[in-house]
Amino acid sequence: RLMIEGVVLSTSKIRNGINKGEYSGWDDPRLGTIRALRRRGITPQAIKELIISLGPKTSDVSVSWDNLAAINRKIVDPKANRYFFVPEPVLLRIRNGIPGKYYLRLHPDYPQRGSRVLEIPESGNGEVELYVPKDDMKSIPEGKIFRLKDLWNVKLIDKDELLSERVETEEMPKIKIQWLPLRESIKAIVVMGDASLIEGLIERNVLMEKEGEVVQLERFGFCRIDSASKDVVTLFFSHK
The missing domain is CATH 2.40.240.100 (Ribosomal Protein L25; Chain P)
Incomplete structure (x- = not known):
């Protein structure tokens, strides 16, 4: 019997949990059912490759979620287009930002797949405004230069006001964060x-x-x- 660490596979526990309302159904993400794995984007090919890699066993086998994820990542990475998601967004003001349309690749390794377009409007006073992750802005100290991914290098001028300015630097900053215009x-x-x-x-x-x-x-x-x-x-x- 195959067991995946971190997910529930026992049929009796799952059925009991669903009846008690602990799980939303057989595709609850905390479960290791085929329906749950499919809903999380785990491919049938990844499951098959995992089972083949383990070989025939006479006793129960336990594998980590990381093992399954590593196999699935190799399968989905070439196919998965890239997009920006900003969790808990906060508004960053950027002086000297350049309004306009910016073209970002759907996949960095496959330019033939095309680009997606993000248009940045001017907000007035020579500034632009972009949403960025709250946690990133908490961790970046005032005066630090960081990179808005695939866009500009910016320097955080005022941490409390979330005010920054676009700057030119010879070296690429190590800190890179995703961003989005509201529109x-x-x-x-x-x-x-x-x-x-x-x-x-x-x-x-x-x-x-x-x-x-x-x-x-x-x-x-x-x-x-x-x-x-x-x-x-x-x-x-x-x-x-």
């Missing part, structure tokens, strides 16, 4: 492996994808699109 964003809810929810903004371009597709949210991880409308996208977290 290019819609609400996103990511269901994590422990069934907790992380809310934020995702770029509207993700609506080009079909429900059920696995995408990579840059600096966050691979996720499967569970449902999507013009107002909100719900995704299930697969793995880093």
Whole structure:
């Protein structure tokens, strides 16, 4: 019998948990059922390769979720288009920012796949405003230069006011964070492996994808699109 660490596989425990309302159903992300794994974006090929790699066993075998994730990552990485997701967004003001349309590759290794477009408007007073992750801004000290991914280098001038300015530097900053203009964003809810929810903004371009597709949210991880409308996208977290 195959056991995956960190997920529940016992049929009796699952059935009892569903009856008690502890689990939402057989596809609850905390479970190790085929339905739950599929909903999290784990491919049948990854499950097959994991079983083959273990070989025939006469006793129970326990594997970590990381083992399954590593196999699945190799399968979905070439296929998964990239998008920005900003959890717990806060508004960053940027002096000397350049308004306009910016073209970002759907996949860094496959330029022939095309680009997605993010348009940055001017907010007035020679500034632009972009949403960035709250946790990142908490960790960046005042005066530090960091990179808005695939865009500009900026220096944090005032941490309390979240004011920064675009700067030119010879070296690429080590800190890189994702960003989004409000007009290019819609609400996103990511269901994590422990069934907790992380809310934020995702770029509207993700609506080009079909429900059920696995995408990579840059600096966050691979996720499967569970449902999507013009107002909100719900995704299930697969793995880093």
